[in-house]
Amino acid sequence: MTTPRKPRGPYRKGLERRQQILRAALEVFSEHGDRGSSLKEIADHVGMSQAGLLHYFDSREELLVAVLAERDAVDVEATANVMTPGEAVARTAAHNARQRGLVDLFVTLSAAASDPDHPAHAFFTSRYANLAGQIEDGLGKAQDRDEIRTDVEPNHMARMLLALSDGLQLQWLLDPSVDMEGTIQAFNRICLPVAAEGDTSHLDRGDDS
């Protein structure tokens, strides 16, 4: 998506600028969310004028979705070579706890994007479908290997993990003392193969921050 054509030749500088703007926009959007950010602020950040910025992205919307895609790429990279889905989600949570603005942006935008008319609607719907699908697959395989409990459908569990992640982000935004990672790991623990009733000693160690 957005696939910026790659002209060779004199356009090189332009492409670099574009990247520069993208980075700045990511920062600014991250800090103030969608609504709170103006083109002018992003432009300032890059060190150019608002009108100059519009030379690269024809509209605000265009810039927004470009930023989203960019952010996503970073995320994917960070969790690409990771073990179990539960772990990946926990990791991301821990990482996000250092990126308040990004979390804000994400929560805000994904909600706003539920409107089919929103410029980022397609982006988010496919994003969630993909994520859910991937996680579901991962969980299914883990079930086959008896690594996790098998009495819940992978699909339900995948949706749970995603919901947990998003919901905790929201709660954390409102109250930074909320322990995103710990809570997710607690969840992961109860999805391990269920031990005999008495033997739960391995379950309750070292998570309660």
Add this chain to the structure above:
Amino acid sequence: MTTPRKPRGPYRKGLERRQQILRAALEVFSEHGDRGSSLKEIADHVGMSQAGLLHYFDSREELLVAVLAERDAVDVEATANVMTPGEAVARTAAHNARQRGLVDLFVTLSAAASDPDHPAHAFFTSRYANLAGQIEDGLGKAQDRDEIRTDVEPNHMARMLLALSDGLQLQWLLDPSVDMEGTIQAFNRICLPVAAEGDTSHLDRGDDS
């Protein structure tokens, strides 16, 4: 809450108008969210002018928080006399699945309100603190009665439930095929007292809609 007493005398009509506006605002906000709604639209809805509306609520913010409180009152009423926390959350989810606009408003606003400067910030922070506290209590008691598993802290579990609820709402907004209630009940099921390994027959019946 809101308890509109009915003063006779000159104020009666005014109070009714206020209620009328509140209802209209709830509808409009529900449909287009915070950002997407204008005073004019709400006013139109009521059948009066934007300026006229401002006669009852001095500012947009004031109206917004009033609406929030109103909505909350309704919610509380709906889950007041309900059994276990997990059940209550599942119920609410089922109910919400018929109130897309409201869900949208809630998700949008709670995210936006994470900004300490947002007019609804205080409202949402205390709301979550209260909810989490209540649920935690309920779960603690359930643990004491051995109705649910005891190897997860009530606090973590409470946060999980809330996160699950919110996160699923978001996913559902983006993809209405997401089964909010079913997923929550699946979660509730894995929080029941853990049976012996072989005996999980009671766990996987009648949920996968």
Add this chain to the structure above:
DNA sequence: GTCTATACCCGGATAGAC
């Protein structure tokens, strides 16, 4: 390519007539 200037729109809030 980048700027300044500006047109334009939208939404909230205010003033003042009725």
Add this chain to the structure above:
DNA sequence: GTCTATCCGGGTATAGAC
């Protein structure tokens, strides 16, 4: 209490000079 008219601010987008 309610309206019309108006102001004002913020934001995007455009025109046109350099």
